[in-house]
Amino acid sequence: MNLKFSHKILLAASGVVVLAFALFTLYNDYLQRNTIARSLESSIEQSGDLTASSVQNWMSGRILVLENLAQNIAHQGSGADLPGLVDQPALTSNFQFTYVGQANGVFTQRPDAKMPDGYDPRQRPWYKQAVSADKTMLTPPYSAAVGGLVVTIALPVKHNGELLGVVGGDLSLETLVKIINSVDFGGIGHAFLVSGDGQVIVSPDKDQVMKNLKDIYPGTPVRIGKGIQEVELNGQDRILSFTPVTGLPNAEWHIGLSIDKDKAYAPLSQFRTSALIAMFVAVAAIALLLSLLIQVLMRPLTTMGRAMQDIAQGEGDLTRRLVVQGKDEFAVLGGSFNQFVERIHASISEVSSATRQVHDLSQRVMSSSNASLVGSDEQSARTNSVAAAINQLGAATQEIARNAADASQHASGASEQADDGRQVVEKPSRP
Template sequence: MGDSTSTNIRNLLEGRINLVRNLAQNIAREPANAETLMDESVVTSSFLTDYLGKVDGSFSIRPNTKMPDGYDPRSRPWYKDGMNASGAILTEPYIDLATNKMVISVISKVSSSIGVVGGDLALDGLVELINSLNFGGMGYAFLINEQGKILVHPDKALVMKSLSDLYRTHTPKLSGELTEVQFNGQARLLTFAPIKGLPSANGYIGLSIDKDKAYATLSQCRYSAVIATKDARGAASRRAGFGQHHGRQPAP
């Protein structure tokens, strides 16, 4: 399940990264048509918002949204990160001023003379995607970076917290091993699968599974096996007694 979820999220993010990369290249070739290029349905349908911050401080966003007075994209972390990067990158989660939602951005420098283009992905949508596999009600998946910081989680209160914050005594390792932890008084099993091939985002899919539910089927199987063994022994004993009652020895 971890590998499948990792592949799903990688495919989604790769597609969005390629869209922003292509948008940046197209704007670099046709800067005068930047807003027309940003209006293309393949872009607007793939992101919560897409936008362009220019080196002169101007800002364009789709859908059109009133930004706070004095808003200057050049002061924003996403703009600075984009200008310093060599290609398209993913940001850490932050509150988007246009939508007031927690988002992760895909950003790319258009050119040093034009600015940075980006697209926002709502964390709510990513949570739904990451948990689109059927875990049988046993648990959930979440996204974490290589430093152990939680980026996407069904519980919004845990976003941007680290594993060491949640599990101070036995912090689980970012590996495929099953680690048993206690969380809110409940025994859970954690395991992690790497998301490979994403630029500047060495992330992992974490799976958190209710231990009791995970082993419930096995426990039921063992219980059934014990009952079946007892029934078999009882039947054998009854057969043995029946044979002796009629003066016959039971077959070996």
């Protein structure tokens, strides 16, 4: 991809801005996440402690009222006025039902309600557990014969070591629901009451009541104890925390706090969105301003580039010079360019002068060559004439040679004839 230098600067600057914002966002994200986590943990701890304290105080007050009833009955013995004692305003206003199950099977309850035929308090779990524990105890939630789901505070009544019966009081879970729902998390979570074995006793979500935590959160093992843990419920991440309710007899209750993690960390998501928008705005603004600034700053380089392009295309005016202002890098480059053009101009001038001299010399050489060419033509013609004469002379010479050969042959014949004649003359005549 071919990019101009200015485009590379814009891309580099945008990259730097994006990197800076990314690092800033990551750092602040880390700080805010830790801050939110610490604040959330502190808020959860405080809310858990306050709610647990409220439940403990509420339960302790009602336990004391019921223990006071048991003391009055024990003090009066077997002849105690049970209906009158059970019908006290302090009891009827705090308990859904207050009752005494005597060792002989007689059952006294206020407010009075018709019990099922054959009802025997001695067979009820609350009676058996109180007698077995021999102290104040708190039953797990159960369905009462009248009044729905309740928890019972029960304690044995003894007179001189003899069991007179068991005093009990039913507390409606609705009262605990009001206490639990009073915990305000600003719409990001809720509180619930859970037993030590994980059974939910009170919850704003009625579908969770009387269910175990392992059934509510099947994908994640839930640990009932101090500290924050993350679980998943119906595809939603939630934060759980448990605070023990102290001071309860024969029972282990915990205040559970369930927080929607996404809502709890919503400020962090808002910060990320704001940072992302700010980054895009900053990149756009910097790109726009930097593009305008680059056009001004790159003007000397643009002028220099055009001048060099003119030179490269053979149409440059080497007498022109760049205007150099300031002492920055472009000024140094412009000065160097002017020196370069000046040297090129001087070199081209010298080459042009030498070229003219060579041209003049070549003209003279050409004239001399033309004159020599003319003389060469005349000389060639003369040479041709001489060559023709030489050829003719050669032919005549050959003719003379042939004639001389013939004459030599004829002379040889005449010589032989002369020798023959001489021999004939010199031969002696016979006598």
